Amino acid sequence: MDRLQNIETFVRVAQTQSFAEAARQLRVAKSVVTTRIKQLEDYLGGPLFHRSTRVVRLSELGQAFLRDCTELVGRANDIVDQMRDVRGKPAGTLRVHALTGFVLGHFGALLREFQARYPEIRLELIVGDNVVDPVQAGVDCALQIFPAASSELISRPLFAVRRVFCATPQYLAQHPEPQDPRDLHHHQLGLYSGYPTRDRWTFYKDGGELTTYLSAALLTNSVHLLREYALEHAGIVCLPTLVAAEAIRTGALQMVLPQYQLSSFWLSAVYAGTSRNAFKLKLFIEDVTAAFGRVPPWDAALVAAGLLPETLVEA
Incomplete structure (x- = not known):
């Protein structure tokens, strides 16, 4: 019996609450996961899980065993990764979930440079706008703009994500340009569907704020579709x-209501404190931070052109 491998399998089943999902994340057959858990239960002399057709939950023994096992697995993987780094060769797979709007157009160069620096690290990048729990999703890190799904996760802010209203000069030449946020009610609006404030929008100007409710002609979870629209x-x-x-x-696009600001979100790296790939994850987050900085290059260019204020309003 490979005791450490079985303990890692136990931790993965406990985190995902699923033998099938643990098998998928570990890239083994479900029967392998079942065998490893049974070997560990036989060794400990009791069941680690209560199982039914729908639910997998920890037994009393499993609950007592989990915390130390989680720390043990994380520490073991961290030690191995650090020893590889001593040899100059951090290796293995790093799985990252990232926002579609962030990766398209901005991430290719960073990935190329990261892989050139660490050629033995294999990146697996899952792209989507949904908020995920990295543990449940089986990823080492989620790059997202909304709060972490669990208070047990670490959320490291990377940079602010600003929002602006805009349209083409052609559209604005044919329609009265809004001078007040409430003028938006008279226009075809395309809005992102995932903001937590839903239809409620607050605009900031000169220390004051104005709140209005906006109805979209196009509501979508794709910011790239909104740009094409x-x-x-x-x-x-x-x-x-x-x-x-x-x-x-x-x-090609012109800012609308540039005298008003919307609140900004923060793009954060969200991950478990006991990540099994903590060292590789540290290297990856350091590269993201170095590449984009606290004021990312796309915002710096707009600030330099006088199109954005230097200060921002945080959500």
Whole structure:
């Protein structure tokens, strides 16, 4: 019996509450997971889980065993990774979940440079706008803008994600340009569906704030679709600057209500404190931080052009 391997399998089943999901994440057959857990239970002399067709939950013995096992697995993997680093060769697979709007157009160069620096690290990147629990999703880290799904997770802020309203000059030439946020009610609006404030929008100007409720002609979870919608002269959209900045800089899109600000979110790296790939994850987050900084290059260009204020309003 490989005791450490069986303990790692136990931790993965406990975290995912599923033998099948643990098998998928470990890339082994479900029968292998079942065998490892049975070997560990036989060794300990009692059941680690109560199982039914729908639920897998820890037994009293499993609950007592889990914390120390989680720390043991995390520490063991960290030691191995550090020893590989001493040899100059950190290796293994690092799984990351990241926002679609962030990775498209901004992430390719970073990935190329990271892999050139650490050629034995295999990256597995899952792209999507949904908020995930890294443990449940089987990833080492989630790069996302909304709060962590669990208070047991670590959330490390990387940079602010600003939002602006914008439209094409052609659209604004054919429709009265809004001078007040409430004027948006008279326009075709494209809005992102995932914001926690839903239809409630607050605008900030000169220390004051104005709140209004906006109804979208197009409501979607894709910020890239919103940009395409705007570029078709279909209406006014709200976009994060990481998606809109280049089109604004070239004049393809024009900011609407530039005298008002929306609150900004923070893109954060969310991960478990006992991540089994803590050392590789540390290297990856350091590269992301170095590449984008606290003021990412797309915002810095708009600030330098006088299109964005240096200060921001945080959500």
